[in-house]
Amino acid sequence: MKQIVPGLLLLVLLLGCKSEDSSSTAGNGASSEVKKPRIALIMKSLANEFFSNMADGAKSYQAENPDQFDLVVNGIKDERDISRQVSLVEEMIASNVDAIVIAPADSKALVPVLRRAKKAGVIVINIDNRLDAEVLAAENVVIPFVGPDNKAGAKKVGDYLANKLASGDAVCILEGVRTSFNGQQRLTGFQEAMDEAQIKVVDHQSAEWEMSKANTIASSMLSEHPEVKAILAANDSMALGAVAAVKGAGRSDDVMIVGFDNISAVQQAIKEDKIIATADQHGDQLAVYGIQNALILIENPDAAVEDVETPVDLITKESLSP
Incomplete structure (x- = not known):
């Protein structure tokens, strides 16, 4: 390092x-x-x-x-x-x-x-x-x-996800608070990684860092865009909300999720293959x-x-x- x-x-x-x-x-x-x-x-x-x-x-x-x-x-x-x-x-x-x-x-x-x-x-x-x-x-x-450089951290996570997807696949992004610089930078990092891999971002909405709001929004995204192969969440609380949404939609086996923050609950979710990656800003x-x-x-x-x-x-x- x-x-x-x-x-x-x-x-x-x-x-x-x-x-x-x-x-x-x-x-x-x-x-x-x-x-x-x-x-x-x-x-x-x-x-x-x-x-x-x-x-x-x-x-x-x-x-x-x-x-x-x-x-x-x-x-x-x-x-x-x-x-x-x-x-x-x-x-x-x-x-x-x-x-x-x-x-x-x-x-x-x-x-x-x-x-x-x-x-x-x-x-x-x-x-x-x-x-x-x-x-x-x-x-x-x-x-x-x-x-930390939030954009670089998000791009690392996005690149890791992109390597597990194919060109043309569809993904959604759960943003943080839009007036927060770190939220803006994480969105940009995610988008750059997807653009470079020619993966389509079909929807991105703010869940304002909150788990329950992320659950509601992710559920709506999955319903509106059944072709979605992954959800990128700008923090781990929202990633956990996405996990619940994916489970509720019966799609835990075919929708990948990434987050940002490396909280203990997400470490466990990664070990259980519910989330594939996050970023640790210590x-x-x-x-x-x-x-x-x-x-x-x-x-x-x-x-x-x-x-x-x-x-x-x-x-x-x-x-x-x-």
């Missing part, structure tokens, strides 16, 4: 220097204690295993580094509850956190409140779902993105990468603000085999 998480060595050096400074102060008998920075992690729906894994990874990292920072973890109940996520950012600004690491529910709607956070002196790191470049420019704000480490880069900027606010590409890997039955 290529090295695509720069700056971590710098972080170790910076934190090491900080530890040495603290030890030196204690040795001189100083009574004041260096205040630890507070970092807020704000995610999408914690009902989605991907984000609960992300929260667990962040908490574990803080537990391993208790002297370096304090962590506040927040999430919303519903992937589409954008107003609640805006409120969470406002609450974190009011509570004077040093940094916010956020997986935005919407790539455009969160930009204004994050601009206010930066104006209040809060370091902001964008993870998972990239904020919209045009809106960032319009708001005159620069926020670094730490996360959600348990994604927030950690964001926190590490936030700590760099807290330590040195004048450090260059750069995007960081994190890993995304194809997961199949073969890769899950011991």
